[in-house]
Amino acid sequence: MKSIRGQLTFALCLLAAVLLPLAGLAIYWTERGLLLAQFDESLKARAEVLISGIEVDDGELEMDSELEEFVGIGSGVGSDVFAVFDSSGRVLLSSGSGTRKAQWEVPSNVGEGGVYQFFKLADGREMRGMWRTFLPEDEDGEMGMMVLLVASPGAALVGTLGTLATVMTVSGGxxxxxxxxxxxxVLKRGFRSLERMGTKVQQMKVGQPGQQLDLEPLPVELRGMGAKVNELLERVEVSLARERRFSSHAAHELRTPLAELRAMGELIATWPEERTKERSEEMMEVVREMEVLLDKLSLLARADAGAQSVKIERVNLRELVESTVDRHRAKAEQRKLLMKMEWQDEEMETDAVLYGAILNNLVGNAVSHAPMGSAVSIEVSAERLVVGNPAPALMETDLSMLFERFWRKNTARTDGAHSGLGLSIVKACAELLGGRCEAVLEEGGDLKLMVRWKNGNEKGRS
Structure with missing residues (x-):
C-alpha cells in the first residue's frame, strides 16, 4: 500500500543524497581553488624576485646566491627549486646539481602569464611549479627569451587537499x-495529525448521528479538509434522516389504502352478497390512489438516483397549460374557483413530461388548497412559472417546509389526493431541468409558488 509519508520521505532523502554530495563537491573545489591560488601567488612572487636578480655577464647567466636564500631556495631536501632554460630546453641555471640533472619537459604553452603544474623531481619529490618566459638583462641581446621554473614542495598541499576530501566525504556521509x-x-511528527484524522474517519460508523472531527488540534493545512469532512457528515446525517422520514411516511401512506382493501376483502369474504358494483368501484378507487402514490414515489426515486431521463424539445406552453387546467377544471368549478392564465411566452425549450409534472402538481396544489370561491393565477414565461392562490392559514415559518416530502399543513387530510408529495415532485423535476423553486407569502396572505429557469435566455417566442 502506498504511503504519502513513505513517498515523501523517499523523495526528500533522495534529494538530500543528491544535494549533499553536490554541496560537498562545491565546497571542496572552492577550497582547493583557494589553496592553489594562494600557493601559486607565492610562486609568482618568488619568480618575480628571481627574474629581477638574473643577469647576463660575459655571455653567461648569473644570480646572486643571497637572493636565492632570500626567496627560500636552496639545495637541501624539501626546499624550493628553480631552473632557467633556453629556447631549446637546455638548463642554463638551477638551484642545485640534482635539479640540473633532472629531465625537464618545458610546457609548450608557457608564456609570461605562467603555467602551473604538479610534477616530480628525479628523487621522487612531489612539487608544484610555475613556468614562465622572461627576457634577462643582456646588453648584447644575444641570450634571447628564457624560461624560468620556480617550484615548491607540493606534498603538504596534496596532503591538505586529501585531508579536505576525506573530511568532506565523511562529514557528507x-x-x-x-x-x-x-x-x-519531522515527517512522522508532521503527518501525525493526518494519521489521527484518518483513523478517526475510519472509526466512524455509517448512520451514527453527531459524528464530527475536532478541528482545534488540526494544523492549518488540514482544517479546510476537516471542515469539508464535517460538512459532508452533516449532509449525510440530514440525508439519512430524510430517507428515514421518507420510508416512514411512505409506509404510513400505503398502510391506509392497504387497510381499506383488506377490510373490503374481508367483508366480501364474510358476506358474499356485499360483492356489489359499488363495492368494486370503491376498491378500484383505492387501487388507483395507490398507483398514483407509487408513481410519485417512483419519480422521486429516479430523480434522486439521477436515472430520470431528460429530453429537451420545443414545447407549446399554451397548449400544456390549457390541458392541465382542463384536467383540474371539474374540481375548480366544484370549489367555485376562478382560473386566471397569463402568457409572456407561448413556447420554450424544455422537457415536456417534466414540465407537465411541475405544472400539474402546482395547479393541483393550488386548486386543492385555495379557499372556496377564490382565484388561482398561472403566469407562464420562458424565465419562470408562477402559480398563486390565497393561503390564509399559511405562515412564514411554513415556507421552508413546503417542498419537503410528505409535509402537510393539515395532517388530518390523509386522503389519497393529498399525500404531501406534490411540491417535492415539483422541486425534483425543476432541479432536473436546471431550475430552482421559491415560495413567497405576499401581504394579504397570497401564496406564490415559483420555478425560475436558468436557461431563460434560450426561450423561443411566437
Missing part, C-alpha cells in the same frame, strides 16, 4: 545519515 533521520522524525 554523516550529514546524509543525520538528514535522513531528522527527515523521518
Amino acid at each position: 554523516v550529514g546524509l545519515l543525520v538528514a535522513v533521520l531528522v527527515l523521518q522524525m
Whole structure:
C-alpha cells in the first residue's frame, strides 16, 4: 500500500543524497581553488624576485646566491627549486646539481602569464611549479627569451587537499545519515495529525448521528479538509434522516389504502352478497390512489438516483397549460374557483413530461388548497412559472417546509389526493431541468409558488 509519508520521505532523502554530495563537491573545489591560488601567488612572487636578480655577464647567466636564500631556495631536501632554460630546453641555471640533472619537459604553452603544474623531481619529490618566459638583462641581446621554473614542495598541499576530501566525504556521509533521520522524525511528527484524522474517519460508523472531527488540534493545512469532512457528515446525517422520514411516511401512506382493501376483502369474504358494483368501484378507487402514490414515489426515486431521463424539445406552453387546467377544471368549478392564465411566452425549450409534472402538481396544489370561491393565477414565461392562490392559514415559518416530502399543513387530510408529495415532485423535476423553486407569502396572505429557469435566455417566442 502506498504511503504519502513513505513517498515523501523517499523523495526528500533522495534529494538530500543528491544535494549533499553536490554541496560537498562545491565546497571542496572552492577550497582547493583557494589553496592553489594562494600557493601559486607565492610562486609568482618568488619568480618575480628571481627574474629581477638574473643577469647576463660575459655571455653567461648569473644570480646572486643571497637572493636565492632570500626567496627560500636552496639545495637541501624539501626546499624550493628553480631552473632557467633556453629556447631549446637546455638548463642554463638551477638551484642545485640534482635539479640540473633532472629531465625537464618545458610546457609548450608557457608564456609570461605562467603555467602551473604538479610534477616530480628525479628523487621522487612531489612539487608544484610555475613556468614562465622572461627576457634577462643582456646588453648584447644575444641570450634571447628564457624560461624560468620556480617550484615548491607540493606534498603538504596534496596532503591538505586529501585531508579536505576525506573530511568532506565523511562529514557528507554523516550529514546524509543525520538528514535522513531528522527527515523521518519531522515527517512522522508532521503527518501525525493526518494519521489521527484518518483513523478517526475510519472509526466512524455509517448512520451514527453527531459524528464530527475536532478541528482545534488540526494544523492549518488540514482544517479546510476537516471542515469539508464535517460538512459532508452533516449532509449525510440530514440525508439519512430524510430517507428515514421518507420510508416512514411512505409506509404510513400505503398502510391506509392497504387497510381499506383488506377490510373490503374481508367483508366480501364474510358476506358474499356485499360483492356489489359499488363495492368494486370503491376498491378500484383505492387501487388507483395507490398507483398514483407509487408513481410519485417512483419519480422521486429516479430523480434522486439521477436515472430520470431528460429530453429537451420545443414545447407549446399554451397548449400544456390549457390541458392541465382542463384536467383540474371539474374540481375548480366544484370549489367555485376562478382560473386566471397569463402568457409572456407561448413556447420554450424544455422537457415536456417534466414540465407537465411541475405544472400539474402546482395547479393541483393550488386548486386543492385555495379557499372556496377564490382565484388561482398561472403566469407562464420562458424565465419562470408562477402559480398563486390565497393561503390564509399559511405562515412564514411554513415556507421552508413546503417542498419537503410528505409535509402537510393539515395532517388530518390523509386522503389519497393529498399525500404531501406534490411540491417535492415539483422541486425534483425543476432541479432536473436546471431550475430552482421559491415560495413567497405576499401581504394579504397570497401564496406564490415559483420555478425560475436558468436557461431563460434560450426561450423561443411566437
